[in-house]
Amino acid sequence: MSLWDTHCHLADARFDADRAMVLERAHDAGVEAIVVVAAEPDAWAPSAAIVDHGTPPPPVALRAAYGLHPHAVPGAAQAHWADLRRWLSTPGAAAVGEIGLDYHRGDVDRPRQREWFARQLDLAVEFHLPVILHERDAADDLLDVLRGTGLPPRGGVWHCFSGGPDVAAAALRLGLHLGFGGLVTFRAGTDAVRRAAAACPVERLLVETDAPYLAPEPHRGRRNEPARVADVVTCLCGIRGQTPEEIAVSTTVNAGLLFGGAGV
Template sequence: MIDTHAHIYATEFDNDRDEVVQRARAAGIEHILLPNIDLESIEPMLATEAAYPEMCRSMMGLHPCYVDGDVEQTLKTIYSWFDKHNFIAVGEIGIDLYWDKTYRAEQEHAFITQLNWAKELNLPVVIHTRDSIEETLALLKGEQDGNLSGVFHCFGGNLDEAKAINDLGFHLGLGGVSTFKNSGMDKVIPELDLNWVILETDCPYLAPVPHRGKRNEPAYTELVLKRIADVRAMSKQQILDITTQNAKSLFRL
């Protein structure tokens, strides 16, 4: 399995990161992909990748929740990192209209800027959409010239949204939300095109059932895999093979 979205460099893991990685290995996790969020996360993320080079791979980007009035300078610094390190994706980028809409214009500017980096650098993008799938799709449509690929991470939308995302050539990242009873995903997952599905945790957030409300970790990817297999009436091995191949192909692992 590949956990395509994990913040194991976060302070929540400072006391037991080794054990977390060992549990991931024991659960059959082959790679853990690390999305960047802001300027402060770069150093711990790269240190985590350096500590577990055979498992962890980093991305570089500015998360929409960390966009502010100084976005131009921040983007300049983030972009400079692509010359210093080999990143597997531009991420985590996107639009977040859940917490605060103050910097919506700046979020949109940062998103489009980073989409253009992805085209220039020939890298996939990892997209965060909280209360913003429609808005994000509209912006992405304007930029998709056949040279953009990536994933809408933490997908919890409806079938029409899933189809619109796939039609633009983008994958769906399924994580803990897929296991929540009230998410409605038990109706959506059976209808998804599995060729566009990859697995993730978004740890330390959104732990799957039965750990909901607790700290999430990469080993729990298996619970997401099991949930998809159950609602699709397929074997875990079938889902594992398809989603792992999708992730390897998207991120060129």
């Protein structure tokens, strides 16, 4: 079985002590590729160093996503803009992300978040890359911005999808993939997202961990890691009535098409 973890913060300090072992365990669990998400300026260079590995190569193919998460927007300056463009020009860059809107903290500057989100959508067009979208308590505005700009030509994924079937349908109409992770495995409060996962067309389905965050059941509360993407697949089997092999094959094909193949 071959899997893609399409969303992992592998440069996070919580992996500093055992990053090589984390990649070995991912390989043993069937993970063939990981999208390493660097969503704040401090993460860009460390993530690039992980993805642009030396020899020997890691046991799992690594691709990078560079972007400014909505939480990073308040501290973002014009200088970061030039840096971001530079990282997106590097050979390991496979996506712009994660970018989007997060209104969970009530005091955020929504117009500024929307502005930086739209500007980064433009970057995806310019660099001909797909986008990785983050959204929390802001689904209507996220869809509104996307309807205004259009989804960049290389497409994208709504990562850690947490909405119900109606939001999923709107996202799918825009051409987005839906990324499901640990959240869908949680037992409480997940009926709507499970219905969205059940209804997602197989050619738009992706799996992810968002490690070190959001460890799936039965590991909830612990540090997450890419090998746990297999637990997400197990959960989706029950929700969708598919075998692990079916979900692995389709999500791996989808991820390869979206992010440009694992053979790097």
